[in-house]
Amino acid sequence: MSTVKWKKHQILGSGSFGTVHVASPSNEPNSTNVVAVKSASFPHSDSLKMETNFLYELRGCPEIVQCFGDDISVENNNEVYNVILEFAPGGTLSDLINIPGKMSERLVAFYTRMILKGLSNIHQSFVHCDIKPGNILVFPMKDGTNHLKIADFGLAKDVGVEIDSYRGTLVYSSPESVEFGVLETSTDIWSLGCIVIEMITGEKIWKNISKQELINEIVHGEPIIPQNISDFAKDFLQRCLAKERRKRWTADELLYHPFIVDNFVQVD
Ligand code: ADP
Ligand code: MG
Ligand code: MG
Numbered sequence: 001m002s003t004v005k006w007k008k009h010q011i012l013g014s015g016s017f018g019t020v021h022v023a024s025p026s027n028e029p030n031s032t033n034v035v036a037v038k039s040a041s042f043p044h045s046d047s048l049k050m051e052t053n054f055l056y057e058l059r060g061c062p063e064i065v066q067c068f069g070d071d072i073s074v075e076n077n078n079e080v081y082n083v084i085l086e087f088a089p090g091g092t093l094s095d096l097i098n099i100p101g102k103m104s105e106r107l108v109a110f111y112t113r114m115i116l117k118g119l120s121n122i123h124q125s126f127v128h129c130d131i132k133p134g135n136i137l138v139f140p141m142k143d144g145t146n147h148l149k150i151a152d153f154g155l156a157k158d159v160g161v162e163i164d165s166y167r168g169t170l171v172y173s174s175p176e177s178v179e180f181g182v183l184e185t186s187t188d189i190w191s192l193g194c195i196v197i198e199m200i201t202g203e204k205i206w207k208n209i210s211k212q213e214l215i216n217e218i219v220h221g222e223p224i225i226p227q228n229i230s231d232f233a234k235d236f237l238q239r240c241l242a243k244e245r246r247k248r249w250t251a252d253e254l255l256y257h258p259f260i261v262d263n264f265v266q267v268d
Contacts (some may be wrong), residue, residue, distance in 0.1 A: 005071075006037055006084060013111040013134075017044040017154065022087060035044040035068060036085040045081035047154060052083045054126060054153035063118030065137055090138030090146055096200055097133055105233055108199045108262030111148055112236075115192060116260065119251040123185040129155040131191035132172045133198065159185060170214055171204055176245050179219045186245040189254070193223070193240025199235065201226050234261040 008025035013020045018040030024031050028214065040048040055067035068084040086228040090096075092134075093111070103111075115136060128135075128150065135152035164225055166173075166181050174181040174190035176235055194205040205224075206217050223241045225234050236259035 006035060006082070008037055008224045012036060018048055020085075023084075028094045034087045036087045038085060038108060039073075041075075041078045041079050041080045042075035043194055044231075045079075046175065048081055051153045051156070054156045055083070055085075057125070058121060058153075061118060061121040062147075063114050063215065064121060065149045085151070088139055088149070088151075090140045092138060092147060093133035093136040093195070093199075096138060096146065097202060102202060103199050105230055106263045107260075108196060108233075109260050110145070111199060112192070112196055113255065113260050113264060114148040115150065115195070116251045116255050118148075119185075119188055119192065120255065122150065122156075123159070123188070123251055126153075126156050126158055127183050127185055128153065128155060128188050129166070129183050130168050130172075131188045131195065132169050133195055136195075149212050157183065168212065170218070171206055173218060174245065175219050178215055182245070184245065185250065189240050189248045190245070192254075193237055196233075196237060196240065197223075197226065200229055230259075232257070232262060235259065 007026035008021035010022055011019055012022055013048065018038060020036055020038045022034055023037045024034050037205045038048065049070075051076045052067060052070050055065070058064045059066065065088070066086045070081065070083045073080050073082055096111075115131075119128070119131070130152055131150070135150065137149045137151045139147040139149065141147055155166075155168055163181070163183065166177055166183060168177065168191075171176070172191040172194045174187045177187050197203075197205045206214055209217065222243070225237045225241070236254070236257050239254065239257065242248045249257070
C-alpha cells in the first residue's frame, strides 16, 4: 500500500479493463512529483491485481516499469483498485515509430537491446504475452537518448502454465499462439521481431488485410524480411521470426547477436 494519496489528472490511456491517469500528490497541488496510476474497478480489478504481482516480482529491473505501490479508492460509490507506476514522460514506442523519417539501424539496435534486457528478466519466470510498441514506455534521458521499459503485464503468465484463451494483439502474435494458443517465451520473441521490423521500416509486419487474412498469413504465410537492410539485421530478424518456435533464439542469445553487439557503443 502506498501512503501518499494521488490526485488523478488527464488520461494517458484507457482500455476495456481500466484507465491510466497522470497523477500528483493530492496534498501538494504544485508538486512536480508525478506518477501514472492504472485503475480498474470490479471485476477487472482482479486481473489488475495479478498484473501488479508480476510488477512486484520484477521490481528492480531497469527495463521494466517500476511499481511504487497500490491502493483502493472510492469513486462514484465504486471501489477502484489503483496501481501507482513511474510516469513515462516520453509516451510509448508507438510514438517514436510514428515520428516521420526512418530510424537508423544503430538506433533500432539500441532500443532492441533494452527490450531484450527486459525480456531476459521476464523470461526467467514469465511470458509477457502482449509485447507491442504501445506497451513499451519511453523515458527521455538527459543525454538526449531514450530509455525503454516494458509495461502492461495484463496478459502475462508463468512459464509453462497453459491458458484457456489468448487475447494478445493479433498483428504481433506468433503462428503457434494464433493456431494453438501456445504461449511460451519464444512467443514474445516473435513479437519482438515484429517490433524490430516496424522500427526499421515504419510499417507493421502484416499490412492492410482483414482479420481472417491476417490469421491466415500468420499461420501459413512467411513474414517478409525487408531486403534493403544490413545482413546482420536480416539475420537477427530470421532468428526472431522463425515459424518453428523452437528455432527462435532466446532473449539471452539475441543479446549477443552481432546486430546488437556491433551496433552497441558504450556511453560512459
Ligand atoms: P492496457 O492494459 O489498457 O493496454 P497499459 O498498461 O498498456 O494498459 O496502458 C495503456 C496506455 O497508457 C499505454 O499504452 C500508454 O500510452 C499509457 N501508459 C501506461 N502506463 C504508463 C506510464 N507508466 N507512464 C506513461 N504512460 C503510460
Ligand atoms: Mg497496453
Ligand atoms: Mg493490458
